[in-house]
Amino acid sequence: MCHVELKNLSFAYSDQFVIKNLSMNLSGGHAYRINGKNGIGKTTLLKIINRDLPLHNGSMDSTISREEHIYLSDQNILDPVLSAYEHLDFLKSVGYVGAGADAEFEKMAKEMAVDQYLQQTSKNLSLGTKRKITFLLLYLQAPKFLILDEFFSGIDDSGMHIISKYLKLFVSSGHLLVFVAHTDPKGFSLDYENIDLGERNRI
Numbered sequence: 001m002c003h004v005e006l007k008n009l010s011f012a013y014s015d016q017f018v019i020k021n022l023s024m025n026l027s028g029g030h031a032y033r034i035n036g037k038n039g040i041g042k043t044t045l046l047k048i049i050n051r052d053l054p055l056h057n058g059s060m061d062s063t064i065s066r067e068e069h070i071y072l073s074d075q076n077i078l079d080p081v082l083s084a085y086e087h088l089d090f091l092k093s094v095g096y097v098g099a100g101a102d103a104e105f106e107k108m109a110k111e112m113a114v115d116q117y118l119q120q121t122s123k124n125l126s127l128g129t130k131r132k133i134t135f136l137l138l139y140l141q142a143p144k145f146l147i148l149d150e151f152f153s154g155i156d157d158s159g160m161h162i163i164s165k166y167l168k169l170f171v172s173s174g175h176l177l178v179f180v181a182h183t184d185p186k187g188f189s190l191d192y193e194n195i196d197l198g199e200r201n202r203i
C-alpha cells in the first residue's frame, strides 16, 4: 500500500515561514482534504508533497515515485489548439496511456456528457467541459497519487457525481488522493478525512 510520511516539515518563501514543523501520514486507500483559511499554506503544502517545492527542514518519505503522481490545479493545462482526441493521441504516442484507451475514454466522456466535445479544440470549450476532459485524460494515465488543488470548481453536480465515482474506485484500489476544495463540491459522494492545516501548522 502506498504511503507518504511528512516529519517536522518546514518551508519558507524568502525568510517568511509558511509551514513549520508539520507532520502527517497519508496512506493509500484513503482520501484527504486539506482545510484552512486563505494563505495558510494549502497550495504550498501540495506543491511540496508533489516535489515541486523543496523542504527547508524535516523529511518526506514516500513509497510513490514522482512519475506516479498527478497534480491538477485550477489552471488549464489543455493545449488550446488541440482537441480531446488529439490530446489522447499524444498521450498514447508517448506511452502515458495504453493504445486501447479510446473505448474507456469515450465511455467516461459519455458518462460526463462531454462526448460531443471531443473533436473540438479546447479553446472553444467551457470551463467545466475542459475540467472534465482534463480529468479523463489524467485518470486514464493510471496515477497512484492524485493531488487536486481547487480542481473541482466549475464542474456541475452530475459531473461531480461521476468524478466521485471514479475517485472512489481510485481510492478503493489502494491509491492516494489529497485535495483542497474551498466549498463542498455538490454531488461529491466520496468519504474523506479532513486535515486542518491551521491546527497542525502553528507558525
Ligand SMILES: Nc1ncnc2c1ncn2[C@@H]1O[C@H](COP(=O)(O)OP(=O)(O)OP(=O)(O)O)[C@@H](O)[C@H]1O
Residues within 6 Å of the ligand: 013, 018, 036, 037, 038, 039, 040, 041, 042, 043, 044, 045
Ligand atoms: N511564490 C511565492 N512567493 C512568496 N510568497 C508566496 C508564494 N506563493 C505563496 N506565497 C505566500 O505563502 C502563503 C501561503 O500561500 P498558499 O498559496 O500556499 O496558501 P493557500 O492556503 O493555498 O491559500 P488560498 O486558500 O488563498 O488558495 C501566502 O501568504 C502567500 O502569499
